Amino acid sequence: MTDFVKTRAAFHLPDGVIYLDGNSLGPLPVAAKERVARMVTQEWGELLIRGWNAAGWYVQPRKVGDRIARLIGAPPGTVVMGDTLSIKVYQALSAALQLNPDRRIVLSDNGNFPSDLYMADGLLKSLGRDYQLKVVEPEAVEDAIDASVAAILITEVDYRTGRRHDMKRLTARAHAEGALAIWDLAHSAGAVDVDLTGADVDFAAGCTYKYLNGGPGAPAFIYVAPRHAERVRPSLSGWMGHEAPFAFDLDYRPAPGIERMRVGTPPVIALAALEAALDVWEDVDMKDVRQRSIELTERFIAAVERDCPGLVLGSPRDPAMRGSQVSFHHPHAYAVMQALIARGVIGDFRAPDVMRFGFTPLFIGEAEVDAAVATLASVLADGSWDRPEFHRRAAVT
Ligand SMILES: *Cc1c(COP(=O)(O)O)cnc(C)c1O
Numbered sequence: 001m002t003d004f005v006k007t008r009a010a011f012h013l014p015d016g017v018i019y020l021d022g023n024s025l026g027p028l029p030v031a032a033k034e035r036v037a038r039m040v041t042q043e044w045g046e047l048l049i050r051g052w053n054a055a056g057w058y059v060q061p062r063k064v065g066d067r068i069a070r071l072i073g074a075p076p077g078t079v080v081m082g083d084t085l086s087i088k089v090y091q092a093l094s095a096a097l098q099l100n101p102d103r104r105i106v107l108s109d110n111g112n113f114p115s116d117l118y119m120a121d122g123l124l125k126s127l128g129r130d131y132q133l134k135v136v137e138p139e140a141v142e143d144a145i146d147a148s149v150a151a152i153l154i155t156e157v158d159y160r161t162g163r164r165h166d167m168k169r170l171t172a173r174a175h176a177e178g179a180l181a182i183w184d185l186a187h188s189a190g191a192v193d194v195d196l197t198g199a200d201v202d203f204a205a206g207c208t209y210k211y212l213n214g215g216p217g218a219p220a221f222i223y224v225a226p227r228h229a230e231r232v233r234p235s236l237s238g239w240m241g242h243e244a245p246f247a248f249d250l251d252y253r254p255a256p257g258i259e260r261m262r263v264g265t266p267p268v269i270a271l272a273a274l275e276a277a278l279d280v281w282e283d284v285d286m287k288d289v290r291q292r293s294i295e296l297t298e299r300f301i302a303a304v305e306r307d308c309p310g311l312v313l314g315s316p317r318d319p320a321m322r323g324s325q326v327s328f329h330h331p332h333a334y335a336v337m338q339a340l341i342a343r344g345v346i347g348d349f350r351a352p353d354v355m356r357f358g359f360t361p362l363f364i365g366e367a368e369v370d371a372a373v374a375t376l377a378s379v380l381a382d383g384s385w386d387r388p389e390f391h392r393r394a395a396v397t
Pocket of ligand 1: 087115186
């Protein structure tokens with residue numbers, strides 16, 4: 001059984017803050033301070049270039065990938081770290097298209113995060129040859145999978161509403177039609193019980209600064225099913241994915257297996273922070289996290305609907321159909337959220353009218369849920385959200 005008192009103590013959370021935005025940026029793991037300081041002073045400072053071997057910087061992307069693999073139902077040796085999620089989506093899609101060379105359609109949905117669609121669009125335009133990105137409603141994905149589709153590119157949990165796709169079912173449907181399945185786990189890894197092997201997924205990618213708490217700019221991960229790993233020839237064929245980077249051959253030869261999905265020099269300092277974040281997950285069972293997450297989101301929805309008139313649920317009501325976040329619509333969602341943040345309850349806003357709240361059982365419990373709803377109810381009741389300062393938009397919402 002996961003000890004959530006222990007995981008709560010592993011995070012630094014500012015006094016007076018209830019943090020319901022771990023789905024955007026996870027909080028600081030206490031141990032990351034010391035781990036990063038040690039990396040900088042002892043490894044970078046003292047070892048200098050020797051750190052690549054002596055401190056294992058070179059093998060870190062693979063080692064950290066194995067730790068993430070456990071959290072997403074993937075075997076060791078199938079996940080590697082590096083770059084950002086947008087880049088990993090590009091790599092996964094280009095690899096999938098290579099494996100399905102006679103087809104020209106990539107299927108996604110309009111609940112996907114725009115960067116995934118932008119990256120797909122950029123890749124397909126550069127390929128030319130009649131490639132086409134088809135974007136349908138989330139509910140229409142299943143029926144839109146036919147024998148013309150090369151790959152589906154789907155984000156499991158919708159970043160705005162928290163709606164969760166049925167990964168196993170859509171993947172099976174894709175395979176039945178001869179298409180490959182690529183899953184974006186940005187709002188799944190560390191949030192829901194993902195089983196990549198059980199769902200027979202072909203490719204997956206995700207970021208580590210959301211529910212995994214790796215810190216701003218933490219590197220992304222990519223998963224390639226073992227059956228494909230030796231077959232794909234990476235389109236981003238950087239030297240760190242070469243079979244022998246230090247042979248400095250002029251010709252590219254892919255490294256064995258998942259290592260070929262590495263591109264360039266890994267972000268070693270960021271990986272140190274991520275390692276500390278992953279220590280928190282060592283004794284955590286994703287099934288426990290999922291169960292707690294459902295309890296917390298159910299409690300939040302019930303309390304908001306009871307105490308906060310004017311807010312309309314934007315997430316699926318059935319907990320099986322949503323991830324670890326809850327969204328509510330409000331005509332002045334931006335201002336209400338700013339007023340809420342000013343009172344120490346941090347969620348976020350997504351255009352046009354969504355207030356978004358993430359629930360991370362590692363550091364959120366019933367007390368935080370109840371206090372957050374009480375504050376929200378009071379912000380709405382006293383009208384303080386309507387002050388001019390709460391209407392001014394910042395660059396990052
Ligand atoms: C957060 C998120 C991203 C972000 O991509 P980066 O390249 O890491 O900035 C991409 N896709 C989805 C679905 C996301 O939720």
